[in-house]
Amino acid sequence: MFNNYIKTIFRNLWKNKGYSFLNIFGLAIGITCAGFIFLWVEHEISYDQYHAKKDKLYEVMTNQTYGAQTSTFSSTPLPLAPALQAEIPGIANTCRIADKGTKQLLTVGDKSMFALGAYADASIFNMFSFHFTEGNAKTAFLQPHSLVITQGTAEKFLAVLKMWWVKQ
Numbered sequence: 209m210f211n212n213y214i215k216t217i218f219r220n221l222w223k224n225k226g227y228s229f230l231n232i233f234g235l236a237i238g239i240t241c242a243g244f245i246f247l248w249v250e251h252e253i254s255y256d257q258y259h260a261k262k263d264k265l266y267e268v269m270t271n272q273t274y275g276a277q278t279s280t281f282s283s284t285p286l287p288l289a290p291a292l293q294a295e296i297p298g299i300a301n302t303c304r305i306a307d308k309g310t311k312q313l314l315t316v317g318d319k320s321m322f323a324l325g326a327y328a329d330a331s332i333f334n335m336f337s338f339h340f341t342e343g344n345a346k347t348a349f350l351q352p353h354s355l356v357i358t359q360g361t362a363e364k365f366l367a368v369l370k371m372w373w374v375k376q
Contacts, residue, residue, distance in 0.1 A: 260337045303331045
């Protein structure tokens with residue numbers, strides 16, 4: 209009986225090739241689009257879930273219009289953070305972050321290398337949960353021109369310094 213159903217299905221598919229192709233192709237496109245939408249939603253929901261205060265963190269963005277086109281940017285005017293904290297009672301802390309994810313030049317002596325980095329206020333460690341291998345968040349930005357780097361960047365920089373030392 210089951211074999212009879214299979215034969216009937218293939219006969220109908222073969223008899224109506226164009227209609228069958230459109231149905232199967234449409235179903236495949238629909239399933240693919242639904243899969244991509246689910247993956248995107250999962251990424252959006254799981255973004256930055258490791259921060260302890262994740263339910264209290266918000267990013268302020270601005271809409272800027274140039275001619276007929278409006279674009280959204282995560283950059284805001286510099287005095288906005290202190291003004292928001294002073295004027296809106298529900299805001300407990302603010303942090304300004306500039307140049308997120310751009311290449312920054314790190315230099316020690318005459319050795320240099322590029323690494324991804326950003327400029328941030330000292331309050332970043334009050335808002336976000338970052339693990340420190342050495343040092344701590346309270347003293348990270350006490351000195352002017354202070355720098356906090358990841359373990360991977362430190363190892364990469366040490367490798368550059370070791371290569372320089374071997375050449376000497």
